[in-house]
Amino acid sequence: MSLLAEPQSSAVTVRAAAKINLHLGVGPVRADGFHPLQTIYQAIGLYDDVTVTDGEDWSVRTVGDSGIDLTAVPGDDTNIAVRAGLALAAHHGLAQTAHIEIHKGIPVAGGMAGGSADAAATLVALDRLWGLETSDEELLAIAATLGSDVPFALIGGTAIGSGRGELVTPVPDATELWWIVVPHEIGLPTPGVYRHFDVLAERGVVTAADPVVPDALLDALAAGEPAAVAAALSNDLAAAAYDLRPDLVELRARLDALGADAVLLSGSGPTHLVMYDDVDRARAGAAELTDAGVLHWLAPAPVAGCHVVSLL
Numbered sequence: 643m644s645l646l647a648e649p650q651s652s653a654v655t656v657r658a659a660a661k662i663n664l665h666l667g668v669g670p671v672r673a674d675g676f677h678p679l680q681t682i683y684q685a686i687g688l689y690d691d692v693t694v695t696d697g698e699d700w701s702v703r704t705v706g707d708s709g710i711d712l713t714a715v716p717g718d719d720t721n722i723a724v725r726a727g728l729a730l731a732a733h734h735g736l737a738q739t740a741h742i743e744i745h746k747g748i749p750v751a752g753g754m755a756g757g758s759a760d761a762a763a764t765l766v767a768l769d770r771l772w773g774l775e776t777s778d779e780e781l782l783a784i785a786a787t788l789g790s791d792v793p794f795a796l797i798g799g800t801a802i803g804s805g806r807g808e809l810v811t812p813v814p815d816a817t818e819l820w821w822i823v824v825p826h827e828i829g830l831p832t833p834g835v836y837r838h839f840d841v842l843a844e845r846g847v848v849t850a851a852d853p854v855v856p857d858a859l860l861d862a863l864a865a866g867e868p869a870a871v872a873a874a875l876s877n878d879l880a881a882a883a884y885d886l887r888p889d890l891v892e893l894r895a896r897l898d899a900l901g902a903d904a905v906l907l908s909g910s911g912p913t914h915l916v917m918y919d920d921v922d923r924a925r926a927g928a929a930e931l932t933d934a935g936v937l938h939w940l941a942p943a944p945v946a947g948c949h950v951v952s953l954l
Protein backbone atom coordinates (compact mmCIF):
# COMPACT_ATOMS: atom_id res chain seq x y z
CA MET A 643 0.00 0.00 0.00
CA SER A 644 1.31 3.47 -0.83
CA LEU A 645 1.02 6.06 1.88
CA LEU A 646 1.15 9.83 2.05
CA ALA A 647 3.38 11.45 4.68
CA GLU A 648 2.14 14.57 6.48
CA PRO A 649 4.33 17.46 5.20
CA GLN A 650 6.37 19.02 8.02
CA SER A 651 7.15 22.26 6.14
CA SER A 652 5.99 24.06 3.02
CA ALA A 653 9.44 24.56 1.47
CA VAL A 654 12.91 23.25 2.32
CA THR A 655 16.14 24.45 0.73
CA VAL A 656 19.30 22.35 0.97
CA ARG A 657 22.72 23.44 -0.23
CA ALA A 658 25.20 20.93 -1.71
CA ALA A 659 28.84 21.54 -2.64
CA ALA A 660 30.84 20.63 -5.73
CA LYS A 661 33.48 17.92 -5.40
CA ILE A 662 36.98 17.69 -6.70
CA ASN A 663 39.29 14.65 -6.69
CA LEU A 664 42.65 15.41 -5.13
CA HIS A 665 43.66 11.91 -6.23
CA LEU A 666 41.76 9.87 -8.79
CA GLY A 667 43.15 6.35 -9.16
CA VAL A 668 41.29 4.32 -11.80
CA GLY A 669 41.62 0.56 -12.31
CA PRO A 670 40.69 -1.77 -15.20
CA VAL A 671 37.02 -1.71 -16.25
CA ARG A 672 34.80 -4.12 -14.26
CA ALA A 673 32.26 -6.57 -15.70
CA ASP A 674 29.45 -4.09 -14.85
CA GLY A 675 31.12 -1.37 -16.96
CA PHE A 676 32.23 0.71 -13.96
CA HIS A 677 35.85 1.23 -12.97
CA PRO A 678 37.28 0.45 -9.54
CA LEU A 679 38.37 3.71 -7.95
CA GLN A 680 40.56 4.80 -5.10
CA THR A 681 39.97 8.51 -4.89
CA ILE A 682 40.28 11.34 -2.39
CA TYR A 683 37.32 13.65 -2.67
CA GLN A 684 37.31 17.20 -1.36
CA ALA A 685 34.16 19.36 -1.20
CA ILE A 686 34.77 22.91 -2.42
CA GLY A 687 32.72 26.07 -1.99
CA LEU A 688 30.72 26.16 -5.21
CA TYR A 689 27.11 25.26 -4.50
CA ASP A 690 23.80 24.15 -5.93
CA ASP A 691 20.72 25.02 -3.86
CA VAL A 692 17.73 22.68 -4.12
CA THR A 693 14.29 23.79 -2.91
CA VAL A 694 11.47 21.26 -2.59
CA THR A 695 7.75 21.96 -2.18
CA ASP A 696 4.76 19.65 -2.35
CA GLY A 697 3.51 19.11 -5.90
CA GLU A 698 0.64 17.28 -7.62
CA ASP A 699 3.21 15.41 -9.70
CA TRP A 700 6.99 15.26 -10.00
CA SER A 701 8.39 18.38 -11.65
CA VAL A 702 11.77 20.11 -11.82
CA ARG A 703 12.97 23.55 -12.86
CA THR A 704 16.59 24.64 -13.06
CA VAL A 705 18.03 28.14 -13.02
CA GLY A 706 21.74 28.96 -13.09
CA ASP A 707 24.29 31.52 -11.91
CA SER A 708 25.82 33.57 -14.69
CA GLY A 709 28.28 31.49 -16.71
CA ILE A 710 26.46 28.21 -16.03
CA ASP A 711 25.19 26.52 -19.21
CA LEU A 712 21.93 24.67 -18.47
CA THR A 713 21.44 23.13 -21.93
CA ALA A 714 22.39 19.61 -20.79
CA VAL A 715 20.16 19.62 -17.65
CA PRO A 716 17.01 17.50 -18.19
CA GLY A 717 13.71 19.21 -17.35
CA ASP A 718 11.80 15.93 -16.96
CA ASP A 719 11.77 12.80 -14.80
CA THR A 720 15.20 11.76 -16.11
CA ASN A 721 16.73 14.59 -14.05
CA ILE A 722 18.77 12.92 -11.30
CA ALA A 723 17.04 15.09 -8.66
CA VAL A 724 13.66 13.60 -9.63
CA ARG A 725 15.20 10.12 -9.61
CA ALA A 726 16.44 10.87 -6.07
CA GLY A 727 12.92 11.89 -5.02
CA LEU A 728 11.41 8.76 -6.53
CA ALA A 729 14.00 6.59 -4.79
CA LEU A 730 13.36 8.17 -1.38
CA ALA A 731 9.57 7.87 -1.76
CA ALA A 732 9.93 4.22 -2.88
CA HIS A 733 12.23 3.45 0.06
CA HIS A 734 9.50 4.59 2.48
CA GLY A 735 6.60 3.15 0.43
CA LEU A 736 5.19 6.66 -0.10
CA ALA A 737 3.06 7.89 -3.01
CA GLN A 738 4.21 11.47 -2.40
CA THR A 739 5.39 13.75 -5.23
CA ALA A 740 7.13 17.12 -5.15
CA HIS A 741 8.28 20.12 -7.14
CA ILE A 742 12.06 20.58 -7.20
CA GLU A 743 13.77 23.92 -7.93
CA ILE A 744 17.49 23.77 -8.59
CA HIS A 745 19.68 26.85 -8.46
CA LYS A 746 22.98 25.86 -10.04
CA GLY A 747 26.32 27.36 -9.11
CA ILE A 748 28.25 24.20 -10.08
CA PRO A 749 29.24 23.87 -13.76
CA VAL A 750 27.23 21.26 -15.70
CA ALA A 751 29.14 18.26 -17.18
CA GLY A 752 32.28 19.79 -15.72
CA GLY A 753 33.70 16.88 -13.72
CA MET A 754 32.52 18.45 -10.45
CA ALA A 755 29.55 16.17 -9.67
CA GLY A 756 26.92 18.89 -9.99
CA GLY A 757 24.15 16.39 -10.79
CA SER A 758 25.22 14.27 -7.84
CA ALA A 759 25.04 17.34 -5.60
CA ASP A 760 21.46 17.94 -6.76
CA ALA A 761 20.50 14.33 -6.04
CA ALA A 762 22.04 14.42 -2.56
CA ALA A 763 20.42 17.78 -1.74
CA THR A 764 17.03 16.49 -2.94
CA LEU A 765 17.26 13.45 -0.65
CA VAL A 766 17.98 15.62 2.40
CA ALA A 767 15.40 18.27 1.45
CA LEU A 768 12.56 15.79 0.88
CA ASP A 769 13.48 13.91 4.03
CA ARG A 770 12.92 17.16 5.97
CA LEU A 771 9.83 18.25 3.96
CA TRP A 772 8.12 14.95 4.66
CA GLY A 773 9.52 14.49 8.20
CA LEU A 774 10.87 11.03 7.40
CA GLU A 775 13.98 11.02 9.64
CA THR A 776 15.76 8.60 7.31
CA SER A 777 18.99 7.38 8.95
CA ASP A 778 22.37 8.45 7.55
CA GLU A 779 23.11 4.83 6.61
CA GLU A 780 19.88 4.56 4.61
CA LEU A 781 20.46 7.92 2.89
CA LEU A 782 23.99 6.83 1.93
CA ALA A 783 22.63 3.53 0.56
CA ILE A 784 19.92 5.27 -1.49
CA ALA A 785 22.52 7.81 -2.68
CA ALA A 786 24.78 4.99 -3.92
CA THR A 787 22.00 3.68 -6.17
CA LEU A 788 21.73 7.11 -7.85
CA GLY A 789 25.37 7.65 -8.81
CA SER A 790 28.93 6.99 -7.75
CA ASP A 791 29.52 10.51 -6.38
CA VAL A 792 26.18 11.02 -4.61
CA PRO A 793 27.19 9.55 -1.20
CA PHE A 794 30.17 11.92 -1.03
CA ALA A 795 27.92 14.88 -1.87
CA LEU A 796 25.93 14.03 1.27
CA ILE A 797 28.93 14.04 3.63
CA GLY A 798 31.27 16.64 2.08
CA GLY A 799 34.57 17.56 3.75
CA THR A 800 37.41 15.33 2.59
CA ALA A 801 36.97 11.57 2.16
CA ILE A 802 38.38 8.47 0.53
CA GLY A 803 36.08 7.02 -2.13
CA SER A 804 36.40 3.35 -3.06
CA GLY A 805 34.37 0.74 -4.92
CA ARG A 806 33.14 2.75 -7.92
CA GLY A 807 33.45 5.86 -5.72
CA GLU A 808 30.28 5.28 -3.68
CA LEU A 809 31.94 3.89 -0.53
CA VAL A 810 33.06 6.93 1.43
CA THR A 811 35.29 7.25 4.49
CA PRO A 812 36.01 10.73 5.90
CA VAL A 813 39.69 11.52 6.45
CA PRO A 814 41.37 14.26 8.54
CA ASP A 815 42.12 17.41 6.54
CA ALA A 816 43.82 20.34 8.27
CA THR A 817 44.40 22.31 5.06
CA GLU A 818 42.65 25.59 4.24
CA LEU A 819 42.91 25.77 0.46
CA TRP A 820 41.64 28.14 -2.22
CA TRP A 821 40.80 26.78 -5.64
CA ILE A 822 40.25 28.84 -8.78
CA VAL A 823 37.71 26.85 -10.77
CA VAL A 824 38.02 27.36 -14.54
CA PRO A 825 35.11 25.84 -16.48
CA HIS A 826 35.03 25.27 -20.22
CA GLU A 827 32.05 26.15 -22.40
CA ILE A 828 32.10 22.69 -24.02
CA GLY A 829 31.30 19.96 -21.46
CA LEU A 830 32.92 16.51 -21.38
CA PRO A 831 30.43 13.72 -20.50
CA THR A 832 31.96 11.36 -17.90
CA PRO A 833 31.12 7.99 -19.59
CA GLY A 834 33.03 8.95 -22.75
CA VAL A 835 36.15 9.83 -20.76
CA TYR A 836 36.09 6.48 -18.93
CA ARG A 837 35.61 4.67 -22.27
CA HIS A 838 38.57 6.53 -23.72
CA PHE A 839 40.61 5.60 -20.63
CA ASP A 840 39.88 1.93 -21.57
CA VAL A 841 40.99 2.55 -25.17
CA LEU A 842 44.26 4.14 -24.01
CA ALA A 843 44.78 1.29 -21.51
CA GLU A 844 44.32 -1.28 -24.30
CA ARG A 845 46.86 0.58 -26.40
CA GLY A 846 49.27 0.67 -23.43
CA VAL A 847 49.25 4.49 -23.35
CA VAL A 848 47.96 4.50 -19.74
CA THR A 849 48.24 1.78 -17.10
CA ALA A 850 45.00 0.58 -15.51
CA ALA A 851 46.53 -1.06 -12.42
CA ASP A 852 44.65 -1.74 -9.18
CA PRO A 853 44.30 1.76 -7.77
CA VAL A 854 45.61 2.80 -4.34
CA VAL A 855 45.24 5.89 -2.19
CA PRO A 856 48.69 7.48 -1.74
CA ASP A 857 49.79 7.74 1.92
CA ALA A 858 51.79 10.87 1.03
CA LEU A 859 48.55 12.72 0.22
CA LEU A 860 46.68 11.46 3.29
CA ASP A 861 49.62 12.46 5.52
CA ALA A 862 49.90 15.91 3.88
CA LEU A 863 46.16 16.55 4.38
CA ALA A 864 46.23 15.41 8.01
CA ALA A 865 49.28 17.58 8.73
CA GLY A 866 47.85 20.58 6.83
CA GLU A 867 50.91 20.86 4.54
CA PRO A 868 49.78 22.48 1.28
CA ALA A 869 53.13 22.08 -0.52
CA ALA A 870 53.04 18.33 0.11
CA VAL A 871 49.37 18.22 -0.96
CA ALA A 872 50.28 20.03 -4.19
CA ALA A 873 53.09 17.56 -4.89
CA ALA A 874 50.80 14.54 -4.38
CA LEU A 875 47.80 15.58 -6.55
CA SER A 876 47.02 13.19 -9.41
CA ASN A 877 44.27 12.27 -11.85
CA ASP A 878 44.32 9.02 -13.86
CA LEU A 879 41.61 10.36 -16.21
CA ALA A 880 43.67 13.39 -17.28
CA ALA A 881 45.44 11.63 -20.17
CA ALA A 882 42.10 10.44 -21.60
CA ALA A 883 40.44 13.85 -21.22
CA TYR A 884 43.34 15.73 -22.88
CA ASP A 885 43.53 13.13 -25.67
CA LEU A 886 39.81 13.60 -26.39
CA ARG A 887 40.06 17.37 -26.12
CA PRO A 888 43.48 18.64 -27.29
CA ASP A 889 42.05 22.18 -27.14
CA LEU A 890 42.26 21.94 -23.33
CA VAL A 891 46.06 21.68 -23.40
CA GLU A 892 46.37 25.36 -24.34
CA LEU A 893 44.12 26.41 -21.43
CA ARG A 894 46.15 24.20 -19.12
CA ALA A 895 49.40 25.88 -20.21
CA ARG A 896 47.86 29.28 -19.54
CA LEU A 897 46.86 28.20 -16.03
CA ASP A 898 50.29 26.68 -15.36
CA ALA A 899 51.74 30.11 -16.16
CA LEU A 900 49.88 31.69 -13.21
CA GLY A 901 52.56 30.22 -10.92
CA ALA A 902 50.02 28.78 -8.44
CA ASP A 903 50.81 25.91 -6.06
CA ALA A 904 49.28 23.37 -8.50
CA VAL A 905 46.97 22.95 -11.51
CA LEU A 906 44.71 19.91 -11.75
CA LEU A 907 42.05 18.62 -14.12
CA SER A 908 38.81 18.13 -12.18
CA GLY A 909 37.60 14.51 -12.36
CA SER A 910 36.74 13.67 -15.97
CA GLY A 911 37.14 17.35 -16.96
CA PRO A 912 36.93 19.73 -18.72
CA THR A 913 37.00 22.00 -15.63
CA HIS A 914 40.48 22.93 -14.38
CA LEU A 915 41.44 23.68 -10.79
CA VAL A 916 44.19 26.04 -9.70
CA MET A 917 45.35 25.57 -6.10
CA TYR A 918 46.57 28.21 -3.65
CA ASP A 919 47.18 27.99 0.10
CA ASP A 920 46.73 31.73 0.51
CA VAL A 921 43.66 33.79 -0.30
CA ASP A 922 45.57 36.93 -1.36
CA ARG A 923 47.65 35.00 -3.91
CA ALA A 924 44.47 33.25 -5.07
CA ARG A 925 42.75 36.63 -5.57
CA ALA A 926 45.76 37.90 -7.53
CA GLY A 927 45.60 34.80 -9.78
CA ALA A 928 41.87 35.27 -10.24
CA ALA A 929 42.41 38.95 -11.17
CA GLU A 930 44.89 37.87 -13.87
CA LEU A 931 42.24 35.56 -15.32
CA THR A 932 39.63 38.34 -15.16
CA ASP A 933 42.01 40.61 -17.12
CA ALA A 934 42.51 37.84 -19.69
CA GLY A 935 38.73 37.35 -20.03
CA VAL A 936 38.83 33.76 -18.66
CA LEU A 937 35.64 32.78 -16.80
CA HIS A 938 36.38 31.41 -13.31
CA TRP A 939 35.18 31.19 -9.71
CA LEU A 940 37.15 31.23 -6.46
CA ALA A 941 36.21 28.57 -3.89
CA PRO A 942 37.53 27.63 -0.42
CA ALA A 943 38.00 24.01 0.63
CA PRO A 944 37.24 21.80 2.36
CA VAL A 945 33.59 22.70 3.02
CA ALA A 946 30.61 20.88 4.54
CA GLY A 947 28.30 18.46 2.74
CA CYS A 948 24.53 18.86 2.32
CA HIS A 949 22.94 21.21 4.81
CA VAL A 950 19.55 22.87 5.24
CA VAL A 951 19.73 26.61 4.54
CA SER A 952 16.02 27.47 4.67
CA LEU A 953 12.98 25.81 6.21
CA LEU A 954 9.58 27.45 5.79
Ligand code: C5P
Pocket residue numbers: 675676677678679788789790791805806807832833834836
Ligand atom coordinates in the same frame (compact mmCIF):
# COMPACT_ATOMS: atom_id res chain seq x y z
O1 C5P B 1 27.90 6.57 -11.22
P1 C5P B 1 27.64 7.63 -12.24
O2 C5P B 1 26.25 7.56 -12.80
O3 C5P B 1 28.01 9.00 -11.79
O4 C5P B 1 28.62 7.30 -13.43
C1 C5P B 1 28.48 7.90 -14.69
C2 C5P B 1 29.25 7.08 -15.69
O5 C5P B 1 30.65 7.22 -15.46
C3 C5P B 1 28.99 5.60 -15.64
O6 C5P B 1 27.89 5.23 -16.43
C4 C5P B 1 30.28 5.01 -16.18
O7 C5P B 1 30.30 5.09 -17.58
C5 C5P B 1 31.32 5.99 -15.67
N1 C5P B 1 31.94 5.55 -14.40
C6 C5P B 1 32.85 4.50 -14.43
N2 C5P B 1 33.44 4.09 -13.26
C7 C5P B 1 33.16 4.69 -12.10
C8 C5P B 1 32.24 5.78 -12.04
C9 C5P B 1 31.66 6.18 -13.23
O8 C5P B 1 33.11 3.92 -15.48
N3 C5P B 1 33.77 4.29 -10.98
